[in-house]
Amino acid sequence: MKNEEVARLLREMGDLLELRGENGFKVVAYRRAARSVESMKTDLDEVTRRGDLESIPGVGKAIAAKIDEYLRTGKIESHERLFRETPPGMAELLQISGLGPKTVSMLHQKLGVSTVAELEAAAREHRVRRLPRMGPTSEKNILRSIERWKKRSDRIPLGVALPIAQKILGSLKKVAGIENLTLAGSLRRGRETVGDVDILATSSSPEAVIRAFVELSGVEEVLMKGPTKASVIVDETVQVDLRIVDHRSFGTVIQYFTGSKEHNVKLRHVALSKGYSLSEYSLTRVADGEEIFFDREEDLYRHLGMEWIPPEIREDQGEVEAALARRLPRLVEVSDIKGDLHVHTDWSDGLHTMEDMVYEAQRLGYEYMAFCDHSHGLAIANGLAIDRLVEKMDLIAGLNDEVEGFSILVGTEVEIRADGKLDYPDEILGRCDVVVASVHSGYNQREREMTGRIIEAMESEHVDVIGHPSGRKIGEREAYEVDLERVLEAAARTGTAMEINAHPSRLDLNDRWSRRAKELGVKLAINTDAHSTCGLSAMEYGVKTARRGWLEKGDVINTLGLQDLLRYLHRG
Missing domain, CATH: 3.30.210.10 (DNA polymerase, thumb domain)
Structure with a gap:
């Protein structure tokens, strides 16, 4: 990674020097050194220890000194000075795919363009097409690249990146001669958002694999193609990098x-x-x-x-x-999950029937499932009035008689009202096997009020799980103001489980708070909050979050078999 970072800095220095109209030989020297460093199979630290930096093709005394400076300090002062002396917008223009220093200089000289916004305006006003070697197609490509650049400034949610990566892996597995095909980077670590998709592999025919990669269906733009590495854009904004490395x-x-x-x-x-x-x-x-x-x-x-x-x-x-010390936890796995304790059906705001959801749960190998449709206070989600919930309970009893080897649990996602009271009376909640209590309104309450509201709900003997405890939606909505430390302390005291909501836009509790819950002895439930049959597949995102929180099988209640789970739920 240091080799790549140094190569990037040297290449940027060459680009910035050309942008300023500096000596062409110096520009070429930096680019040649960048290519040599990037293609090295020896770590720069090791080369430096041997005193061999100047043996790298294209690396003379001056560039060697800059590489050494980076390895010692993590920066190159002359690189930072070039950036400071270059108008910020001009340096930013170099990040637009398809624009090199010569084109950026021409746009600046001919049209006075110094920022991405000014370039976009010039292209929309059809001024770019009038320049030498440009035209309507170039103008269109510039606008498309600007749109991608804008979107790529945001990190990619795990729920977007992982399916894209899995599809690409599925296609690459069919390429002859490819081995050890593996995700890398923050995606392999299961972070809730990622920058790019990184893929590694080995092959005896790396150039053939790279060629197949850049020609995959879905590739919209090839950013870079070399003998062992390529970068492409898919799905409008997602960058995917493939590296072919030595097997040994x-x-x-x-x-x-x-x-x-x-x-x-x-x-x-x-x-x-x-x-x-x-x-x-x-x-x-x-x-x-x-x-x-x-x-x-x-x-x-x-x-x-x-x-x-x-x-x-x-x-x-x-x-x-x-x-x-050989005391790592044995992290929970998807195969440990025995059922889903928070699922919606078409009785409230779900898309599919209970029968459809049961069939899919059985296909996934589950032993049980809890239908937790919304309570009547959430009218926008077609929440169930008491009489409808009772009707649904009777229907579930009938389904349990018909389905073999699988148990349907009566549940509800009961609304925690603004004053901390629950949306159903105790006599109704007492008839449920699983009660998930959640906040869906009044997000603007102050921290003290919201914290007290959730803790009061946990004081109920009927509440088993607090659903999506922080209320955040990744990239859409910040968490409401709540003191999660106090909430978890109350959960430990009341024996209430916290949910890791596996929906990729939630992942709530997140990894940090899930680990804190474990430290306090709080149990967790990994649920999908599925509103359709395909939503049940989100379980893997919740498990990744749980693993990042160091959770083991024993920390998660829906790894229990049915009878042990019922004993846990009915312990009061």
């Missing part, structure tokens, strides 16, 4: 490119303490320079005297120390 180094490469940066720094310190230097390509014995290669990530961790660390918890939050 795959273990260290996948570890490195999975991250996080903080985890990798800690792992390098561990390696140094044991007499090794760790790079993305190998583990090198400092004493004699012998390189040790790993084609499996597990073997690298084992060689360092550690347990293999699941990608989801590689955030330098104590996982390295736990792995060295």
Whole structure:
């Protein structure tokens, strides 16, 4: 990763120098050095330790000094100075796909364009097409690139990125000669949002694999194509990077490119303490320079005297120390989930019938499911009046008689009113197997009021789970003001479970608060809040969030078999 970052900085320096009309030989020198550094298979740290920076093709004394400066300080002062001296908008224009320094300079000189906004205005007014070597097609491509640039400034939700990545992986698996096809980066770690989609693989025919990758259906733009790496745009704004690496180094490469940066720094310190230097390509014995290669990530961790660390918890939050002490948790898995305790049907605002949802749950291998349609106070979601809920209870009893090997639990997602009271009386809640209490209104309450409102609901002997406890929607709505520490303390006291809502726009509780819940002894329920049969597949997002929160099978109530679950729910 350092090699790539240094190459990027050197390339940017070349671009900025050309933008300023500097000496052409200097521009070419920086670009040549960038290409050499990017294509290296040896880590720059190792080259520097040997004093061999100037042996890199295109790297002379001046550029070597800048590389050394970056490795020591994390920055290149002359690069930052170039950025400071270049009008901000001009540097930003270089980020628009298809615009190089020469084109940006021409746009500035001929049209006075200095910002992306000014370029967009010029293109919409059809002034760009009048320039040399430009035309209507160029103008259209510029506008399309600007739109993509605007959208790509935002991180991509996990629920958007993962299906795209899985589809691409499915296509690449069919390419002859490809091996070790694996996601990397923050997507492999299951973060709730990601920057780009990173994919690694090995192959004896890397150029053929790269060619197949850039020609996949769905690829809308090829940003870069080399012999072992390519970057493309799919789904309008999502950048997907594919790297083909040496098979013998795959273990260290996948570890490195999975991250996080903080985890990798800690792992390098561990390696140094044991007499090794760790790079993305190998583990090198400092004493004699012998390189040790790993084609499996597990073997690298084992060689360092550690347990293999699941990608989801590689955030330098104590996982390295736990792995060295061999006390890592056995994280919960999708296969541990026995059922879903928060599902909607067409009785309220769901799309499918109870029968449809049961059939899909059985297909997924579940033992049970709780139908938790909204209570009557949420009229906008067609919430159930008491008589309709009772009618539904009777229907569920009949369905349970018909369905073999599967149990349907009577549930409700009862609204927590603004004053903390619940939307159904105790006698009705007492007839439910599962009561999920949630907030869907009054989001503007102050922290003290909202916190008290949720805690009062938990005081009810009938509330089993607090649904989507913070109320946030990723990229759409901030969490309401609530003191989650107090809420979790109350949950520990009352024995109320907290939900990890697996809907990819929620993932609520998030990983940090899920881990805190575990520390306080609070149980969690991973539910999909599905409003359709396909919504049940969101469980994997909730499990990823739970894994990032260090949750084990025993921390999650819907990993229990039916009888144990019922004993837990009816413990009062």
